[in-house]
Amino acid sequence: MTLLRTRVPLLALTASLTLGMGPPTDITEVTLLPAQIVAQADVPGMKSKLEDLASVDPVTPLPASARDSMQSMGAIQALSLFGREDLVAEQSSNYPANGCAALTGVGEVMGEITRRARQTSIVIINESHERSEHRGFTAEVAARLRPLGYSIFAAETFSNPEPGQQRFLPSFMTRPAQSYLEDGGGYYTAEAGYGRLTRRAKALGYQLLPYEITFDKVKTIKGRRDEQVAVREKEEATNLAAIIKAHPGAKLLVHVGYSHAAEVPQERGNRYMAARLKAKTGIDPLTISQTTCRGGGAERRLAALPADEPAGTFDLVVDHPSATFVRGRPTWRQRAGDRAVTIPAMLRPRSGWRVIEARPVGEPITSVPLDRVAIRAGEDVALMLPPGRYQLRAIDVPYVKPAA
Incomplete structure (x- = not known):
């Protein structure tokens, strides 16, 4: 497989918190190293998942006409898996408030x-x-x-x-x-x-x-x-x-x-x-x-x-409170210590989906990255990362219309 490679400028963002899900660190910056762009997934464990994303129309990911259909449920799962809860929240029943009463007589x-x-x-x-x-x-x-x-x-x-x-x-x-x-x-x-x-x-x-x-x-x-x-x-x-x-x-x-x-x-x-x-x-x-x-x-x-x-x-x-989003990403991750990091312009797709991955420097492409998000042309979707040094990787995922 031919790999398409490009380099992006180093990008640093000052941060003051560390992510609650990881060990303590004294690193206070997010640094993105040069990125690699690949035309298709070369990690066996991701092949079927990327195929699921490819079947989601990037123009209308969750059309109202398909609400509650198997196609819609598959799209919801694929979008959630690739970090796009913001596209899911309006249609999924797992997001609207449902009016439960507070439990009394207990601690925090x-x-x-x-x-x-x-x-x-x-x-x-x-x-x-x-x-x-x-x-x-x-x-x-x-x-x-x-x-x-x-x-x-x-x-x-x-x-x-x-x-x-x-x-x-x-x-x-x-x-x-x-x-x-x-x-x-x-x-x-x-x-x-x-x-x-x-x-x-x-x-x-x-x-x-x-x-x-x-x-x-x-x-x-x-x-x-x-x-x-x-x-x-x-x-x-x-x-x-x-x-x-x-x-x-x-x-x-x-x-x-x-x-x-x-x-x-x-x-x-x-x-x-x-x-x-x-x-x-x-x-x-x-x-x-x-x-x-x-x-x-x-x-x-x-x-x-x-x-x-x-x-x-x-x-x-x-x-939990109602989910809110900033730049396409859930705000709870910022409360946990993540920083919203801009994806370099040259990594944004012209059409279809592109999956952006960020791994700590030194980890292989088989590791589950610290962030993995699907983006479309014209979107300002951020990476969410704790302070550290990251290798970026981008995977092109062209839209494949499902068979009727």
């Missing part, structure tokens, strides 16, 4: 989580797969729990190979001491916020372990939709119970999507992973939802479980 959010985590050995926290802020919050929770003895970080998205499989093993298995994850370690880990969450967990000394149902077992699932879901939930709980058995006395932080954290039966008697794990192990987990309530105030808070949710579904409900 992190203090209450810490207090309750002392009383168990399993903490399960969920996320919306579209909102990177949820991953930043889980990174904060991981930092609070580590001094309490929590030492295993298990995530739904981590690739889980069949026992004995030696090909395509994820980097968190083959190179556990490596400070970063590589692309291919999981679907959602390709998003920069998730990549930072795993960097933070590694820096804190967590062991990263998978528990998702294996692909070979997925292929054998048959029956109705609810029966298929039940098989997956049962398998996830079984795998987590096996981790607990293999690590006596260990404490687990488990990161899931949406209802997997529900610890009581739901409508029609559906029992999700947390409820099944509780029954299998006899351990009452601390379950935390970030997807139930949103937009309740200017600061994050704990909310009361809505009346239409079965009692006891989650132990705690975290209500």
